[in-house]
Amino acid sequence: MSDPETTARSFINSLPHCHALGMRLDSIGAGWAAISMPYDARLIGDPETGVIHGGAVSALMDTACGAAVMCHPAAGVSTATLDLRIDYMRPATPGQTIRTRAECHHVTRTVAFVRAVATDDDDARPVAMATGAFTVDRGSK
Amino acid sequence: MKRPEPVQVIKQRREGLLRALVEGVPYIGFLGVQFDRRGDELTAVLPFRDSLIGNPRLPALHGGATAAFLEIAAVIELAWSSLWDGVEAEGALPEGSLRLPKTIDFTIDYLRAGLPRDAYARARVNRSGRRYASVHVEAWQDNRSKLFAQATGHFLMPNPEAGA
Numbered sequence: 252m253s254d255p256e257t258t259a260r261s262f263i264n265s266l267p268h269c270h271a272l273g274m275r276l277d278s279i280g281a282g283w284a285a286i287s288m289p290y291d292a293r294l295i296g297d298p299e300t301g302v303i304h305g306g307a308v309s310a311l312m313d314t315a316c317g318a319a320v321m322c323h324p325a326a327g328v329s330t331a332t333l334d335l336r337i338d339y340m341r342p343a344t345p346g347q348t349i350r351t352r353a354e355c356h357h358v359t360r361t362v363a364f365v366r367a368v369a370t371d372d373d374d375a376r377p378v379a380m381a382t383g384a385f386t387v388d389r390g391s392k
Numbered sequence: 393m394k395r396p397e398p399v400q401v402i403k404q405r406r407e408g409l410l411r412a413l414v415e416g417v418p419y420i421g422f423l424g425v426q427f428d429r430r431g432d433e434l435t436a437v438l439p440f441r442d443s444l445i446g447n448p449r450l451p452a453l454h455g456g457a458t459a460a461f462l463e464i465a466a467v468i469e470l471a472w473s474s475l476w477d478g479v480e481a482e483g484a485l486p487e488g489s490l491r492l493p494k495t496i497d498f499t500i501d502y503l504r505a506g507l508p509r510d511a512y513a514r515a516r517v518n519r520s521g522r523r524y525a526s527v528h529v530e531a532w533q534d535n536r537s538k539l540f541a542q543a544t545g546h547f548l549m550p551n552p553e554a555g556a
Contacts, residue, residue, distance in 0.1 A: 265448060266446055266447070266448065266454065267443050267444070267446075267448065268443060268444055268446050268453075268454035268456060268457050269446075269454070270443075271443035292418060293418055293422045294418070295418040295419060296418075296419050297492070298417065299489065304417070304420075304460070304464075305460075305495045306419060306423070306460025306463045307456075309459035309463065309500075310454060310459065313456040313459060314454075314456060317455070329447070329449070331452075331455070331505065332455040332502045333501075333502055334499065334500060334502065335455070335459065335499070335500050335502075336497065336498070336499040337497060337498050337499075338496070338497045339495050339496060
């Protein structure tokens with residue numbers, strides 16, 4: 252039986268799409284996860300302003316939400332997204348790392364309800380917020 | 393009666409508009425999303441590559457890659473359909489650089505795991521006003537009738553006067 256935080260950390264680091272986007276697991280705890288994505292010109296959505304594409308922010312938030320579920324003590328070893336809503340509140344400032352923190356706010360036997368906030372260097376004004384439902388797979392821990 | 397335009401002229405203009413929308417966005421190239429055009433109908437194509445994998449144990453497409461693919465399909469369809477009439481009437485692309493609509497919110501419904509193979513998406517503009525638009529998009533892999541994801545998003549239309 253391994254430490255679930257260690258499992259989650261190594262699992263996220265092994266995800267090819269997260270690796271391709273340059274995501275890094277910053278910290279993780281019971282039912283929450285913080286993941287960041289450094290600025291990268293390949294992820295630009297608006298060439299005139301250099302702002303990162305919303306799709307890359309979606310991928311970051313989806314990953315953070317999934318990680319939060321995997322390290323919740325009542326959830327389990329793997330999870331899948333059922334639905335995810337993302338509100339884009341302002342463009343992320345070009346050149347800055349985007350950080351997101353996701354938290355399970357309720358977990359039932361079958362579903363985890365998760366919320367996430369993404370910020371750049373100005374952490375008082377969120378760049379995006381996400382709300383999602385994720386599957387709970389208790390598996391064999 | 394006016395002679396119809398040569399087919400090559402029409403094709404060149406329409407392909408030119410599509411290229412102008414898609415090729416300027418680095419992230420569309422990063423994911424490898426392409427567009428297949430039949431008249432005014434666009435199908436977004438996401439050719440499979442290993443870097444799109446989220447869960448290596450299944451393996452399945454990353455939910456974030458699926459979300460990004462659907463969002464790209466929705467934004468390009470919205471920009472394409474809003475520019476189509478003007479470009480067809482003028483017979484030329486608009487002056488200056490093309491501004492894409494901005495996403496306000498995007499809700500993705502994951503219906504089944506994305507398999508390690510090519511994915512396709514088509515978007516439908518349900519409402520397009522002067523400032524806001526609502527777009528629905530559906531994605532499938534092997535069977536058009538078996539969607540693996542769908543999404544709805546709201547978008548802010550670019551303001552032609554302000555260039556914003």
